[in-house]
Amino acid sequence: MTGEFSTDWLLLREPADAAARATELAGLDDLARYDGRIVVRDLGCGTGSMMRWLAPLLPGPQHWILQDRDPALLSYAQQHVPEGVSAEIAELDVTALGDQHLAGVSLVTCSALLDLFTAEEVTALADLCVASRTPALFTLSVAGEVTLDPPHPLDEQVTAAFNDHQRRQSGQRWLLGPEAVGATAEAFAKAGVSVTTRPSPWHLGAQQAPLILQWLRGWVAAAAEQRPDLELDGYLAARSAAAGAGELTVTVGHQDLLACTD
Numbered sequence: 343m344t345g346e347f348s349t350d351w352l353l354l355r356e357p358a359d360a361a362a363r364a365t366e367l368a369g370l371d372d373l374a375r376y377d378g379r380i381v382v383r384d385l386g387c388g389t390g391s392m393m394r395w396l397a398p399l400l401p402g403p404q405h406w407i408l409q410d411r412d413p414a415l416l417s418y419a420q421q422h423v424p425e426g427v428s429a430e431i432a433e434l435d436v437t438a439l440g441d442q443h444l445a446g447v448s449l450v451t452c453s454a455l456l457d458l459f460t461a462e463e464v465t466a467l468a469d470l471c472v473a474s475r476t477p478a479l480f481t482l483s484v485a486g487e488v489t490l491d492p493p494h495p496l497d498e499q500v501t502a503a504f505n506d507h508q509r510r511q512s513g514q515r516w517l518l519g520p521e522a523v524g525a526t527a528e529a530f531a532k533a534g535v536s537v538t539t540r541p542s543p544w545h546l547g548a549q550q551a552p553l554i555l556q557w558l559r560g561w562v563a564a565a566a567e568q569r570p571d572l573e574l575d576g577y578l579a580a581r582s583a584a585a586g587a588g589e590l591t592v593t594v595g596h597q598d599l600l601a602c603t604d
């Protein structure tokens with residue numbers, strides 16, 4: 343399947359994502375094995391936002407392997423590589439990842455991806471990282487907490503409906519949604535590796551009104567699909583009007599996770 347995330351949406355959220363990721367995890371000394379050139383494999387790279395955030399924080403020469411299943415996003419990512427960094431693209435589903443793809447890789451990353459996976463898929467990914475002793479930095483997994491200010495009587499129900507939508511069955515797959523970080527930490531723990539987690543929430547206000555408006559449309563649409571009985575058109579209109587007027591602040595919870603396998 344391709345085209346589920348648009349370039350426009352990923353670029354709109356890039357500055358908020360960069361401000362939210364837990365920089366201190368990228369600064370841990372044991373993040374990567376720095377034996378000369380660092381090779382980073384970014385899973386579900388989209389437009390390459392993770393690379394543009396992390397590359398300046400890592401020391402020394404770097405090569406990025408940008409992996410996604412969407413060729414249009416890969417093409418954008420390849421054309422927007424930071425100066426001094428080399429990159430190649432890999433059109434490959436994350437579920438097809440094998441040991442051969444981690445040979446010579448110093449660090450595996452992903453951003454805004456884990457919550458789209460199942461418990462079996464994050465376990466396979468953690469096992470692969472541990473077996474190849476490759477550190478993993480997995481950022482911006484949704485945590486299920488959303489706060490809107492000023493509050494509205496429907497906020498809680500919309501949040502709960504959205505979270506249930508995130509945990510939905512997609513074909514034969516049960517997506518983890520807000521349970522993703524917990525399930526991934528458990529998978530690493532079972533393989534004998536403890537993880538460090540940090541909150542990485544979006545804090546959005548009047549300056550980010552276009553992002554809030556777009557996020558609201560997707561958030562409310564998912565909640566409405568889950569709970570058609572809630573009839574959320576009026577809610578979306580009221581929240582969008584407040585956001586458009588710069589009178590709504592939104593905090594969206596995420597978690598970052600670092601697993602160092604040495």
Ligand SMILES: C[S@@+](CC[C@H](N)C(=O)[O-])C[C@H]1O[C@@H](n2cnc3c(N)ncnc32)[C@H](O)[C@@H]1O
Nearest residue numbers: 347352386387388391410411412435436453454
């Ligand atoms: C929410 S976007 C995040 C993109 C990027 N990491 C970022 O932070 O902007 C999720 C990305 O993962 C990709 N993706 C989702 N499931 C995938 C899978 N099973 N294998 C490979 N790519 C996948 C999508 O095409 C999309 O680019």
